[in-house]
Amino acid sequence: MGGQDYTSQTGTVTFLPGQTLAAVMIPVIGDAIDEPSETFTLTVTPTAAIANGTAGATGTITIIDGNAPGAPGRVKVNVGNSANIDEGSVFSRSITFSDGEDSGNDGWTYSVDWGDGSAAETGSVEAGVSSFDISRLLADGDASHNVSVTVTDVAGDSDTQQFQLGVNNVAPVIALHGADSVNVGASYTLDLGAVTDPGQDTVTSYIVNWGDGSSDTFSNAGQVTHAYADPGNNTISVDLVDEDGTHTNAGSLTIAVGIPPADVSVNAGGNATLDEGSVFSRSITFSDGEDSGNDGWTYSVDWGDGSAAETGSVEAGVSSFDISRLLADGDASHNVSVTVTDVAGDSDTQQFQLGVNNVAPVIALHGADSVNVGASYTLDLGAVTDPGQDTVTSYIVNWGDGSSDTFSNAGQVTHAYADPGNNTISVDLVDEDGTHTNAGSLGVQVNDDVVVETVRIGDAPMRITKIAQLVDAWSDPVVDTIVHKADAGNPNEAWSAVTPGILSTQFLAGGDLYAGDLGVSGRSVATSSIAQELDGTETLRFEFTQAASAVTVSLSRLFSNDESSIFSESGRLRLFDADGDVVGETTFVADTSNGKQLVSVASEAKFTAVEFNAGAYDGGEFSFGGLASTSGEFATDIFADASGKLYGSDYLIDWIEPTFEISLVGVGDIG
Numbered sequence: 184m185g186g187q188d189y190t191s192q193t194g195t196v197t198f199l200p201g202q203t204l205a206a207v208m209i210p211v212i213g214d215a216i217d218e219p220s221e222t223f224t225l226t227v228t229p230t231a232a233i234a235n236g237t238a239g240a241t242g243t244i245t246i247i248d249g250n251a252p253g254a255p256g257r258v259k260v261n262v263g264n265s266a267n268i269d270e271g272s273v274f275s276r277s278i279t280f281s282d283g284e285d286s287g288n289d290g291w292t293y294s295v296d297w298g299d300g301s302a303a304e305t306g307s308v309e310a311g312v313s314s315f316d317i318s319r320l321l322a323d324g325d326a327s328h329n330v331s332v333t334v335t336d337v338a339g340d341s342d343t344q345q346f347q348l349g350v351n352n353v354a355p356v357i358a359l360h361g362a363d364s365v366n367v368g369a370s371y372t373l374d375l376g377a378v379t380d381p382g383q384d385t386v387t388s389y390i391v392n393w394g395d396g397s398s399d400t401f402s403n404a405g406q407v408t409h410a411y412a413d414p415g416n417n418t419i420s421v422d423l424v425d426e427d428g429t430h431t432n433a434g435s436l437t438i439a440v441g442i443p444p445a446d447v448s449v450n451a452g453g454n455a456t457l458d459e460g461s462v463f464s465r466s467i468t469f470s471d472g473e474d475s476g477n478d479g480w481t482y483s484v485d486w487g488d489g490s491a492a493e494t495g496s497v498e499a500g501v502s503s504f505d506i507s508r509l510l511a512d513g514d515a516s517h518n519v520s521v522t523v524t525d526v527a528g529d530s531d532t533q534q535f536q537l538g539v540n541n542v543a544p545v546i547a548l549h550g551a552d553s554v555n556v557g558a559s560y561t562l563d564l565g566a567v568t569d570p571g572q573d574t575v576t577s578y579i580v581n582w583g584d585g586s587s588d589t590f591s592n593a594g595q596v597t598h599a600y601a602d603p604g605n606n607t608i609s610v611d612l613v614d615e616d617g618t619h620t621n622a623g624s625l626g627v628q629v630n631d632d633v634v635v636e637t638v639r640i641g642d643a644p645m646r647i648t649k650i651a652q653l654v655d656a657w658s659d660p661v662v663d664t665i666v667h668k669a670d671a672g673n674p675n676e677a678w679s680a681v682t683p684g685i686l687s688t689q690f691l692a693g694g695d696l697y698a699g700d701l702g703v704s705g706r707s708v709a710t711s712s713i714a715q716e717l718d719g720t721e722t723l724r725f726e727f728t729q730a731a732s733a734v735t736v737s738l739s740r741l742f743s744n745d746e747s748s749i750f751s752e753s754g755r756l757r758l759f760d761a762d763g764d765v766v767g768e769t770t771f772v773a774d775t776s777n778g779k780q781l782v783s784v785a786s787e788a789k790f791t792a793v794e795f796n797a798g799a800y801d802g803g804e805f806s807f808g809g810l811a812s813t814s815g816e817f818a819t820d821i822f823a824d825a826s827g828k829l830y831g832s833d834y835l836i837d838w839i840e841p842t843f844e845i846s847l848v849g850v851g852d853i854g
Contacts, residue, residue, distance in 0.1 A: 257283035270324035271381020298328035324350035355380035388424035443470035456538035459513035460570020487517035513539035544569035546623035563781030577613035641838030643699030700835035710831035718833035730789035750810035
């Protein structure tokens, strides 16, 4: 039923003798507006012919307002007024609504169509709540969107209201850099810097108005030059052109143009600050009113750091020269002096201050991502990266459980956790510039719900007197066999047992240990002078008598900048289950020049064998013996230099430490 109105009117109904029922017709107007219930009064008056009865009677009839089918029912949405906001801002608003019928335990759903072509946002409102918040990042303007908000109850009744949301375009701003003065005729360099624009706009043209009535248009930012013909004060302004049009005076810079003096005058530029390890470069301009002909000039640059001054010459007709310097270490501040001298001996010296910021060092950390309470956790303090010429003297390891240890050298350090939980290991480094906190971090989960046992195999002495020492180091009841093959891609080649000898270098038959570390004596390719290193297509495989859940390996002779090249050695470790399927894999790249590296991998699926290869992935294909870049990306396959020397990845295994989950019932010692 719809909402109802009736017209106020007076009418007469006549009852015939004996008649007790008559119809009263009231015109009703149906609409979709909720209104209060309405009433009218019906008065019955007997005629004089009736001898008895009531002299008069009055009755009240109530018309209850209802809802037309498909009308909004009692859901009412208040979306607020129209709004305008700048691009790049976030518009937020609280939407309120009411529902006379469904204010109990049913709740509501809502949708917001932002009118920008994106999918509608939806959500729900729980019973007893009559508002919800909406927000939107207005990424770009000028624009105007009709935002529609719909609230629906569980019965399907809904109401939709709209408001207009305008997005104002914000003009971009450009940063300008340049000297505050220049001489007539000299080359002035303006640096068109970063553009700030909260909208998603791209500058396509930079219009530079030089302030002397001339202008130039450039398609890219960067350094641009201009020569002024007349002295005076000029204001450079830059207009920017993007999708929204031309934005005038997006940046400005005032410059004084002077008459060059009769003698030498140098413009060395303003002060500057850069990070250590960076190269500072600048173009120095000068003028010479007397000697602008065919004489030329000499210059010297004293960098203010105690080094010898740099010298050079400028040919006639040129009024600038470039200087550059590697800023090797900070924090520091140097007063740089630039002197230009003509052939007559006239000279000018100008200075600027060059600041060098210190950059905090960063350390590479390697270790397993989990360990059990009470077990020994091994952390590998790896390579330190520092663009400055600094030397780390202390490594402070914060284990994440409230304890810390200080070490004087990098390498492998250990710790035992007393309580379970998630811990973040962080390492602070101490060098000449002080203490650098959190130079590296690594997360480790400490478990107590699984009893595990780790067994280390290897770690053999470098100098031995008996082969038995090597046999003992690389033997354990948990190791079924240690085998290798020459060609990992040849399924028909049989696996050969590793030989714990140290003398012969025969193909897969000689001693497979070098200084106590394990490899393969076959040498697929001679990429190293050490015959036992794992290289080329060779594969080294450990097979266990029990299923393991994780493994940690200490590698040796895995070098960054291998053989003084720009490449780093790399490799692959794969895990195999009892069916021969790969259940886990990790790759590694050398990050230190000492050749030591710790590699860990865990698998939810238990494994009974691990295999090692040297090389790197080139896309989805593994390049056996390939080298990686220092960032870990594929760099090159095995290659030869001009002398025929081969370069490729190769390494040895110092020790391997598998982790086994064990039962406490009827289990003796492992290993």
